[in-house]
Amino acid sequence: MSTTDSHACWRAVDYEKPVHSTPADARSSLQHAWAKVPEALTRQQKQQLSQKLVPLLRQQQAVLLAHYYVEPEIQDLALATGGMVGDSLEMARFGAQHAASTLLVAGVRFMGETAKILSPAKTILMPEQEANCSLDLGCPAEEFSAFCDQHPDRLVVVYANTSAAVKARADWVVTSSIALEIVAYLHSLGHKIIWGPDRHLGHYIQSHTGADMLLWQGACIVHHEFKGQELASMKLRYPQAKVLVHPESPDSVVAQADVVGSTSRLLQAVTEDHTDTFIVATDLGILHEMRKKAPQKTFLAAPTAGNGATCKSCAFCPWMAMNSLTACIEALTQPQQSITVSEHLQKAARQPIQRMLDFSTAWRTFKSQQPYSQSDLSKQMAQFTHWLGTHHAKGSFA
Numbered sequence: 001m002s003t004t005d006s007h008a009c010w011r012a013v014d015y016e017k018p019v020h021s022t023p024a025d026a027r028s029s030l031q032h033a034w035a036k037v038p039e040a041l042t043r044q045q046k047q048q049l050s051q052k053l054v055p056l057l058r059q060q061q062a063v064l065l066a067h068y069y070v071e072p073e074i075q076d077l078a079l080a081t082g083g084m085v086g087d088s089l090e091m092a093r094f095g096a097q098h099a100a101s102t103l104l105v106a107g108v109r110f111m112g113e114t115a116k117i118l119s120p121a122k123t124i125l126m127p128e129q130e131a132n133c134s135l136d137l138g139c140p141a142e143e144f145s146a147f148c149d150q151h152p153d154r155l156v157v158v159y160a161n162t163s164a165a166v167k168a169r170a171d172w173v174v175t176s177s178i179a180l181e182i183v184a185y186l187h188s189l190g191h192k193i194i195w196g197p198d199r200h201l202g203h204y205i206q207s208h209t210g211a212d213m214l215l216w217q218g219a220c221i222v223h224h225e226f227k228g229q230e231l232a233s234m235k236l237r238y239p240q241a242k243v244l245v246h247p248e249s250p251d252s253v254v255a256q257a258d259v260v261g262s263t264s265r266l267l268q269a270v271t272e273d274h275t276d277t278f279i280v281a282t283d284l285g286i287l288h289e290m291r292k293k294a295p296q297k298t299f300l301a302a303p304t305a306g307n308g309a310t311c312k313s314c315a316f317c318p319w320m321a322m323n324s325l326t327a328c329i330e331a332l333t334q335p336q337q338s339i340t341v342s343e344h345l346q347k348a349a350r351q352p353i354q355r356m357l358d359f360s361t362a363w364r365t366f367k368s369q370q371p372y373s374q375s376d377l378s379k380q381m382a383q384f385t386h387w388l389g390t391h392h393a394k395g396s397f398a
């Protein structure tokens, strides 16, 4: 479905909005949001736009932060101009530490907000402020907050793919690269948890930690589409291939994975594993970085077609696709479009993000000092808690 206005073509994107919030009473209503379909450009046009962007970034004292899922030319430009390509947390961290006064965030809305929360004094620009995320859309702050209020005995842990207002309601914010460890840590301390918004990631964490978790029933329109039965057939056709899966995917897909993890973990697997063929179940924007890391290897897209297929995304996030080079130029030449988050929300949301950052630093230090530590997560957490006590390393998450 699409429509046009004088400037652009728009596509309606269906997503699930939970009506009832727990697995026991899970129901969703189908809603739709809009995504702008960027103009198709030739390679030469893209080169010209990239060349135009280089001096614009310099003039605006801006640095470009690109998510792994945005178009390859934006990723390449970010690296060529001293910016970076990464996941949402890496982008926000890099931006906070960079000397630039302006951050151009090529990703989706919550990433711009997170950058503002961690860099309040900087100007945050985005190529498309209307680039959204089904997880963010499916977890409105007021409804989520009311859900949390019904369970005051639980800690609230939310995924980074949420609005500033939902983060502000949380005790912890996590990304997929550290979610398992943080929930295992909280579980080891005896906490019960409310998790939002992605139900598949929540279930994956629950099954690996044994934590008592109430799951908000949101889903990512990209990862939710991967099909277990069709993946099993594909594996028969490529018996040597290793399967790389992001844990926002359904259980039936995760169960067949050789590696389950964040985008950073899947990229690491591509270089560490000696296999020469991989089946990849995440947004296909990641293939650009995978091919750069291992140009001699073959990457196959995990199936989204088959029984019950809707192809809402066909493994490409429609909102990430809104980040065109043209939109980058517009953002730098119309700087009034900066991202704003109220000071009250910034302050409230920074605390749970800071807890994650401090935990992540402590955990990485601990792991680097424990090369032979237990593979069992609960035993690792017992060691980690003891290590924290002896190293006074808790920071803001005490």
Ligand code: SF4
Pocket (backbone or CB within 6 Å): 108, 132, 133, 134, 135, 161, 220, 221, 222, 223, 283, 317, 318, 319, 320
């Ligand atoms: S890929 Fe999924 S989680 Fe990421 S921005 Fe798109 S809808 Fe959100």
